[in-house]
Amino acid sequence: MIELIDLERLRAIGLAAPLLPRLPAVHDGDKLMRVVEVQRDSVTLHDGRDEWRARALPVLHVQLAADALAVGDWVYAQRNRHDEWWVHARVPPANQIARRLHDGRDKVTRVVLVANVDTVVIVMGLDHDFNPRRLERYIAFARLAHVGAVVVLTKADLVDADTRAARTHEALALVPADVAVLAVDGRADDTVPTLAPWLAAGQTLVVVGSSGAGKSTLTNTLIGSAVQDTGGTRDGDGRGRHTTTVRSLHALPGGACIIDTPGLRTLRLDADADGVVAAFDDIVRLAPQCRFRDCRHADEPGCAVRDALAPARLKNFHKLQREAQRDTLSALERKAVVATWKARSKAGRERAKDKKRAD
Ligand SMILES: Nc1nc2c(ncn2[C@@H]2O[C@H](COP(=O)(O)OP(=O)(O)O)[C@@H](O)[C@H]2O)c(=O)[nH]1
Numbered sequence: 001m002i003e004l005i006d007l008e009r010l011r012a013i014g015l016a017a018p019l020l021p022r023l024p025a026v027h028d029g030d031k032l033m034r035v036v037e038v039q040r041d042s043v044t045l046h047d048g049r050d051e052w053r054a055r056a057l058p059v060l061h062v063q064l065a066a067d068a069l070a071v072g073d074w075v076y077a078q079r080n081r082h083d084e085w086w087v088h089a090r091v092p093p094a095n096q097i098a099r100r101l102h103d104g105r106d107k108v109t110r111v112v113l114v115a116n117v118d119t120v121v122i123v124m125g126l127d128h129d130f131n132p133r134r135l136e137r138y139i140a141f142a143r144l145a146h147v148g149a150v151v152v153l154t155k156a157d158l159v160d161a162d163t164r165a166a167r168t169h170e171a172l173a174l175v176p177a178d179v180a181v182l183a184v185d186g187r188a189d190d191t192v193p194t195l196a197p198w199l200a201a202g203q204t205l206v207v208v209g210s211s212g213a214g215k216s217t218l219t220n221t222l223i224g225s226a227v228q229d230t231g232g233t234r235d236g237d238g239r240g241r242h243t244t245t246v247r248s249l250h251a252l253p254g255g256a257c258i259i260d261t262p263g264l265r266t267l268r269l270d271a272d273a274d275g276v277v278a279a280f281d282d283i284v285r286l287a288p289q290c291r292f293r294d295c296r297h298a299d300e301p302g303c304a305v306r307d308a309l310a311p312a313r314l315k316n317f318h319k320l321q322r323e324a325q326r327d328t329l330s331a332l333e334r335k336a337v338v339a340t341w342k343a344r345s346k347a348g349r350e351r352a353k354d355k356k357r358a359d
């Protein structure tokens with residue numbers, strides 16, 4: 001039995017009512033805790049008050065296979081008589097935010113970054129970090145996980161009012177209608193009330209964005225103290241340092257919690273091509289007006305999407321779709337594609353040879 005006092009404490013690190021019916025049966029000595037950090041062969045668990053280092057039982061490793069424990073997971077752990085904590089069960093996650101990794105040849109793996117999240121906070125600087133195409137990718141990233149999103153444009157204090165207004169507008173125009181766009185100074189205390197609608201007790205947020213965008217700074221402002229290292233500038237070269245190296249979950253004063261993450265250099269969407277369209281609500285809205293039902297919004301005649309969208313946005317849509325499609329190819333399909341390429345280039349070489357002979 002999980003005691004009421006525990007539930008009260010666990011609420012501070014994101015335990016919310018919808019999770020309760022998902023909880024597996026509890027055994028004697030079980031403690032419900034949340035994974036706040038994942039190390040190579042251990043995890044850090046939080047019980048709402050204290051943190052504990054624990055390891056996953058081999059049987060759980062086997063059971064989870066490639067779908068390993070991630071920050072944000074809820075688990076049951078037991079302490080043995082040597083005072084070691086062992087995780088033996090995971091509560092089925094309500095959602096997982098994942099990306100794909102390539103081994104450079106034909107293997108694609110899905111890597112879960114975080115689990116049980118309510119809001120993806122997309123952090124992007126209003127300075128040179130600002131990039132509409134990257135923003136579209138991050139929106140797709142949140143949509144594919146069926147998680148809400150809010151765009152926080154940082155460094156509002158570093159740009160002039162015109163740049164700030166223009167970039168905020170541009171961002172607003174390309175995100176789906178239900179996604180808010182805020183321009184803030186991530187270091188300022190008044191950023192906390194601005195984000196209040198996403199910070200209700202029991203909510204879990206995750207910050208994503210490129211390195212130096214201000215994720216850890218925002219995290220610290222929301223926590224109310226400098227818990228996370230932020231990138232000063234390295235002597236001399238003036239570039240931001242990559243100070244955050246692991247994902248970690250932190251409780252916030254109002255009862256929500258936040259996961260800080262290191263910047264990811266490559267963020268491949270874990271999607272199939274169809275899923276990508278969900279991030280482009282203008283395309284979803286316009287597609288029924290295209291002449292062909294299966295219009296790819298490329299060079300088909302009577303395409304309503306092509307006429308309406310900015311070329312750069314449409315191009316990015318196709319790029320994200322191609323990327324998803326390529327990654328979804330099975331190893332066999334990939335082999336077939338490579339074989340066709342090889343055959344083609346061989347035929348090309350033969351033709352070139354023939355041509356040389358003929359010359
Ligand atoms: N002026 C200003 N500086 C910021 C703001 N947000 C972040 N910074 C600075 O940008 C640098 C990188 O921030 P950091 O939070 O470490 O970025 P992260 O890599 O995304 O975690 C630090 O020197 C911060 O002080 C902001 O809104 N205004």
Ligand SMILES: [Mg+2]
Pocket residue numbers: 215216217229230231243244261262
């Ligand atoms: Mg950081």
Ligand SMILES: [Zn+2]
Pocket residue numbers: 287290291295296297298300302303304305306
């Ligand atoms: Zn079309």
